[in-house]
Amino acid sequence: MSFLINNTIGADDAYTLGPLQAGPPCCVPEPLIRVENLSLHYGGKPALENVSLDIYKGCITTLIGPSGCGKTSFLSALNRLTDMIPDCHISGNINFANKDIRHPALDVQALRRDIGMIFQKPTPFPMSIRRNIELPLREHGVSKRTELNDIVQQVLQDVGLWDEVNGRLESPAQALSGGQQQRLCIARALALAPKVLLMDEPCSALDPISSGVVEDLIQRLREKYTVVIVTHNLAQAKRIANYAGFFWVKEQAGCLIEFGQCKQIFDSPTHELTAAYVNGIRG
Amino acid sequence: MSKSDLARVLIWLAAALVSGVFVWLLADILVHGLSRLSWSFLVEAPRNAGRSGGIGSIIISTGLILLVTMVMAGPLSLATAVLLSEFSQHDSVFRCLVRPSLDVLAGVPSIVFGLFGNAFFCIYLGLGFSILSGGLTLACMVLPVLIRTAEEGLMAVPNDYRMAAAALGMSRSAALVHLLLPAATPAMVAGSMLGIGRAIGETAALIFTSGYVDRMPESLFDSGRSLSVHIYDLSMNVAGGDANAYSSALVLIILLLVINSITLRLAKQWLHKSVAV
Numbered sequence: 001m002s003f004l005i006n007n008t009i010g011a012d013d014a015y016t017l018g019p020l021q022a023g024p025p026c027c028v029p030e031p032l033i034r035v036e037n038l039s040l041h042y043g044g045k046p047a048l049e050n051v052s053l054d055i056y057k058g059c060i061t062t063l064i065g066p067s068g069c070g071k072t073s074f075l076s077a078l079n080r081l082t083d084m085i086p087d088c089h090i091s092g093n094i095n096f097a098n099k100d101i102r103h104p105a106l107d108v109q110a111l112r113r114d115i116g117m118i119f120q121k122p123t124p125f126p127m128s129i130r131r132n133i134e135l136p137l138r139e140h141g142v143s144k145r146t147e148l149n150d151i152v153q154q155v156l157q158d159v160g161l162w163d164e165v166n167g168r169l170e171s172p173a174q175a176l177s178g179g180q181q182q183r184l185c186i187a188r189a190l191a192l193a194p195k196v197l198l199m200d201e202p203c204s205a206l207d208p209i210s211s212g213v214v215e216d217l218i219q220r221l222r223e224k225y226t227v228v229i230v231t232h233n234l235a236q237a238k239r240i241a242n243y244a245g246f247f248w249v250k251e252q253a254g255c256l257i258e259f260g261q262c263k264q265i266f267d268s269p270t271h272e273l274t275a276a277y278v279n280g281i282r283g
Numbered sequence: 284m285s286k287s288d289l290a291r292v293l294i295w296l297a298a299a300l301v302s303g304v305f306v307w308l309l310a311d312i313l314v315h316g317l318s319r320l321s322w323s324f325l326v327e328a329p330r331n332a333g334r335s336g337g338i339g340s341i342i343i344s345t346g347l348i349l350l351v352t353m354v355m356a357g358p359l360s361l362a363t364a365v366l367l368s369e370f371s372q373h374d375s376v377f378r379c380l381v382r383p384s385l386d387v388l389a390g391v392p393s394i395v396f397g398l399f400g401n402a403f404f405c406i407y408l409g410l411g412f413s414i415l416s417g418g419l420t421l422a423c424m425v426l427p428v429l430i431r432t433a434e435e436g437l438m439a440v441p442n443d444y445r446m447a448a449a450a451l452g453m454s455r456s457a458a459l460v461h462l463l464l465p466a467a468t469p470a471m472v473a474g475s476m477l478g479i480g481r482a483i484g485e486t487a488a489l490i491f492t493s494g495y496v497d498r499m500p501e502s503l504f505d506s507g508r509s510l511s512v513h514i515y516d517l518s519m520n521v522a523g524g525d526a527n528a529y530s531s532a533l534v535l536i537i538l539l540l541v542i543n544s545i546t547l548r549l550a551k552q553w554l555h556k557s558v559a560v
C-alpha cells in the first residue's frame with residue numbers, strides 16, 4: 001500500500017521536509033522525554049499503572065496495544081492535556097528536556113507549544129485555512145503580517161498542502177477533505193515549532209489513500225521532530241517507527257509490557273503477550 | 284377507511300388547526316388594525332386616553348424598556364453561562380446553587396416578578412415607577428432563558444475544539460473568545476430572540492414597575508407605558524379604545540418580526556466575518 005501511494009501521490013518536491021526515509025533504526029538513542037513510574041487514575045479508577053519509558057529525540061516511537069489500555073491517557077499526560085479532564089490524577093515523574101513537566105510553576109502553554117498533539121479526528125477550527133494556522137501563532141505573540149505569511153506558507157509546504165490550497169487560503173478549513181484537514185492540523189501544530197508531536201491514531205479516521213499520505217508525512221517528520229504515535233494499524237507501526245511500546249490491560253489498568261526497537265518488538269518480542277499481539281493471535 | 288388513512292387525516296387536521304389559529308389571529312389583527320396604521324399613528328402622541336392619536340411615546344417607552352432589559356441581562360447572562368459551562372466543575376457549589384435557582388426563576392409567573400420589581404426596584408431602591416424599574420424587572424425575568432440558551436449553545440460546541448486549542452497552547456480564555464463564543468453565537472441569538480419576545484409581550488410585570496403614563500419619557504427615571512400595557516389598557520379600561528388596541532397589536536407583532544430578522548441577519552454577517560478574516 002505504502003509503495004503504491006509513494007508512486008501515485010505526493011511527488012517528493014511537493015514537500016519541504018525532505019525525502020521519505022526508510023524505517024528503523026534511525027539514531028543514537030538520546031532521551032528527550034523520560035517517564036518514570038507514571039500512574040494515572042480517573043476518579044479512583046486506574047487507567048495506567050507504573051509506566052516507565054524513554055522517548056528518544058528525533059525518532060518515531062509508536063505505542064501499540066488494544067483499546068482501553070491507556071495509550072491515549074499516556075499521550076495526554078506528556079503535554080498535560082490531562083489537566084483538562086476533571087478527576088484525573090497522575091503520579092510519577094515525567095521529564096521533558098530535563099524539566100519536570102508536572103511542576104506546579106511550569107508554564108503549561110509553553111509546554112504545549114513544545115509538545116504538540118494531533119488527534120484521531122481532524123479538528124480544524126471553523127474558520128479559514130489561513131486563520132486556523134495564524135490563530136495559535138498570534139496567541140503565542142507572532143503578529144507581524146510578513147512573518148505570519150511566511151510561516152503559513154512554510155508549514156503548508158511542509159505538509160504538502162500548499163499546492164492544493166494555495167489561492168484559497170481564505171476559504172473555510174472545514175471544506176477540505178478529511179486527509180487534508182488532518183494535514184492542516186499537523187501544519188497548525190508545526191507552525192508553533194514544537195520539539196515533539198504526539199499523535200493519537202492520526203490516520204484511523206481517514207480513507208486508505210489519505211492515510212497513506214499522512215503516513216508519508218509522519219515519516220518526513222523524523223529527525224526534525226520527535227514523534228510519538230498511537231496506532232492500531234500494526235503494519236503502519238512496523239513501517240514507520242523506530243521504537244515501539246506495547247501496552248496491555250492488567251487487572252483493569254493499562255501497563256507497558258515491552259518497549260524496545262520497533263524491529264525487535266515485531267520480529268523477536270521477549271514477552272509472550274507481545275508476540276501474541278503483533279502476530280495477530282490476541283488483541 | 285384504513286388505519287393509516289385515519290392517522291393521516293388526524294395529522295392533517297391537527298396541523299390545519301394549529302396553522303388555522305395562527306392565521307385567524309393574524310387576519311383578525313390585520314383586518315381590524317391595518318386601516319388605522321399610518322406614519323402619523325406611529326409618531327403621534329396618544330390623545331383622549333389613547334382612543335385617538337398615535338403611539339409615538341409608547342413605542343419610545345417600549346424601546347427604552349427593552350434596551351434596559353437587554354443591556355442588563357445580556358452581559359450578565361453571558362458571563363453566567365460562560366462560568367457555568369466552561370469554568371466550573373460538574374459538582375461545584377456554584378453550579379449546584381445557580382442551576383436550580385434558574386429553573387425556579389424560569390417558572391415564576393410574571394405577576395410575581397411585577398410585585399418583586401415594585402417592592403425592590405420601585406420602593407426599596409427608590410427608582411419609583413420608571414422605565415428603569417420596568418427594564419430591570421424584565422431583565423430578572425428573561426435571565427433564566429438567556430442563561431440557559433447561552434449555556435446550551437456553549438455546551439453544544441464539540442469538546443474537540445477545547446482540546447485542540449489547549450493542545451496548541453492556547454489559553455482557555457483565548458479558546459473561549461476565538462472559538463467557543465463564535466460557535467455558540469447562533470444559539471445565543473436564538474436565546475435573546477426568546478428573551479426579547481418574552482419581554483416585549485410582557486404586561487403584568489410592567490404595570491407595577493414602569494407604570495401607565497403614556498407621555499413621552501424624558502429620561503429612564505420617567506414612567507413609560509409599553510406597547511403591551513397600552514393594548515391591555517385600551518381594550519380593558521378604555522371604552523372605544525378597541526380600534527387603536529388592534530393597531531397597536533399589529534405594530535407589536537411587526538416590531539417583533541423586524542427585531543427577529545435584523546438580529547438573525549446581524550448574527551449571520553458576524554459569523555461570516557469571523558470565518559473570512
